[in-house]
Amino acid sequence: MSELPGRTDVLVVGAGPAGLAVGASLAGHGHDVTVVDRQLTGANTSRAAVVHARTLEMLEQIGVSKRLAGLGIQAQRFSIRDGDRELVPVRFDGLPTEYPYALMVPQNITEQVLLERLEELGGSVHRPYLATGVSQTADGAEVTLESGETIKARYVVAADGMNSTIRDQAGLGHNGNDSLSLSFALADVRVEGGLPADRVLLFFSTPGMLVVAPLPDGSFRLVAEVDEAPEQPDVAYAQRLLDTRGPRRTAVRVTDVIWGSRFRIHEQVADRYRAGRILLAGDAAHTHSPAGGQGMNLSLRDAVTLGDALSVALREGREDELDAYAAGSRAEAMRVVALAHRLTRLATAPRAVRPLRNVALRLLARVPSFRRRLAEQLSAIGHR
Numbered sequence: 001m002s003e004l005p006g007r008t009d010v011l012v013v014g015a016g017p018a019g020l021a022v023g024a025s026l027a028g029h030g031h032d033v034t035v036v037d038r039q040l041t042g043a044n045t046s047r048a049a050v051v052h053a054r055t056l057e058m059l060e061q062i063g064v065s066k067r068l069a070g071l072g073i074q075a076q077r078f079s080i081r082d083g084d085r086e087l088v089p090v091r092f093d094g095l096p097t098e099y100p101y102a103l104m105v106p107q108n109i110t111e112q113v114l115l116e117r118l119e120e121l122g123g124s125v126h127r128p129y130l131a132t133g134v135s136q137t138a139d140g141a142e143v144t145l146e147s148g149e150t151i152k153a154r155y156v157v158a159a160d161g162m163n164s165t166i167r168d169q170a171g172l173g174h175n176g177n178d179s180l181s182l183s184f185a186l187a188d189v190r191v192e193g194g195l196p197a198d199r200v201l202l203f204f205s206t207p208g209m210l211v212v213a214p215l216p217d218g219s220f221r222l223v224a225e226v227d228e229a230p231e232q233p234d235v236a237y238a239q240r241l242l243d244t245r246g247p248r249r250t251a252v253r254v255t256d257v258i259w260g261s262r263f264r265i266h267e268q269v270a271d272r273y274r275a276g277r278i279l280l281a282g283d284a285a286h287t288h289s290p291a292g293g294q295g296m297n298l299s300l301r302d303a304v305t306l307g308d309a310l311s312v313a314l315r316e317g318r319e320d321e322l323d324a325y326a327a328g329s330r331a332e333a334m335r336v337v338a339l340a341h342r343l344t345r346l347a348t349a350p351r352a353v354r355p356l357r358n359v360a361l362r363l364l365a366r367v368p369s370f371r372r373r374l375a376e377q378l379s380a381i382g383h384r
């Protein structure tokens with residue numbers, strides 16, 4: 001790996017999906033970009049498992065869409081169900097895009113593809129470097145690392161995730177409005193039995209919601225809202241989720257839990273995305289419910305837009321492009337957070353109203369424009 005520079009055009013703090021994509025974008029535009037991350041190696045867990053159509057369209061600009069598309073399951077359908085009965089069929093295959101599907105691919109693979117692209121373009125990630133401080137200077141910003149080094153940059157991108165140090169030090173916090181407090185269990189499982197490998201299922205059953213999504217290695221991602229999620233779900237726990245919330249006629253036996261986790265929802269959008277030479281991207285700027293699998297997608301779209309805006313600012317001194325990024329991406333985040341909030345409220349409606357909700361959804365689903373709009377919103381094709 002190349003030596004850590006003392007000065008760079010753009011310093012990106014954080015090598016998650018957002019930081020890697022900003023890095024690849026800037027390297028592709030021919031700029032001097034430095035990416036640092038506090039971890040010794042990249043994370044190897046599946047986390048965000050879906051990449052939507054609009055994100056793939058935008059990732060074309062950094063040359064990774066085709067590669068990613070070849071590594072995942074191209075799920076053309078998304079189906080909301082109650083047991084075996086379909087309530088709302090959502091089809092992505094009619095969308096006006098080159099990517100008419102939800103791409104099921106684990107986050108570690110997405111990050112690997114982004115890293116490879118960054119490296120092909122001459123960039124790299126410097127590890128492990130923990131950024132501890134940032135200050136604005138006359139012609140840029142300076143980041144201090146725990147190792148004692150400092151890096152001066154014309155611009156700094158805070159892509160350091162939900163608990164962003166750079167965001168907080170730059171005074172780019174959020175208003176603290178966090179209106180959902182729900183607990184989710186997550187498990188990637190191997191099963192015997194008939195779960196479909198070509199579509200995403202969202203069960204709206206009376207005991208609670210359950211997402212069942214295929215992953216490219218033949219396993220399935222389960223996500224369920226529960227009262228108190230276990231730290232590490234085991235086979236019996238995953239089996240119970242499927243038995244009580246999943247398909248009724250098909251016997252499915254969980255044989256293995258490959259990876260499990262739990263999380264609580266936070267719903268927050270930074271009040272501003274820019275303070276002088278410091279810009280936010282990804283989870284540093286926004287977090288929300290996982291409903292609809294939007295978080296990483298929004299982060300990647302921020303990154304591509306920000307890479308382009310920074311390139312114009314570096315070449316032409318046009319900082320209005322950075323303001324346009326800050327305003328436009330924040331507006332998109334507000335729309336996505338609102339969508340995820342609505343989906344979450346619907347999925348976690350009080351138990352007593354769940355049967356009524358399902359009847360209402362079945363009726364609504366007869367309206368083609370409702371189904372089409374849902375596909376457009378989930379894929380973000382409607383945000384073009």
Ligand SMILES: Cc1cc2nc3c(=O)[nH]c(=O)nc-3n(C[C@H](O)[C@H](O)[C@H](O)COP(=O)(O)OP(=O)(O)OC[C@H]3O[C@@H](n4cnc5c(N)ncnc54)[C@H](O)[C@@H]3O)c2cc1C
Nearest residue numbers: 014016017018037038047048131160161282283293295296
């Ligand atoms: C268990 C789990 C399941 C999830 N499931 C989904 C899902 O199904 N769908 C979905 O859309 N999203 C999901 N997410 C969220 C998704 O992972 C994030 O939206 C996505 O990773 C955001 O990318 P990012 O690059 O902005 O931030 P991150 O991926 O958080 O990356 C931030 C990077 O910054 C580094 N860093 C942090 N602080 C510093 C510092 N001070 N100095 C240097 N480096 C630093 C970190 O090491 C990390 O590599 C899930 C997350 C988790 C944890």
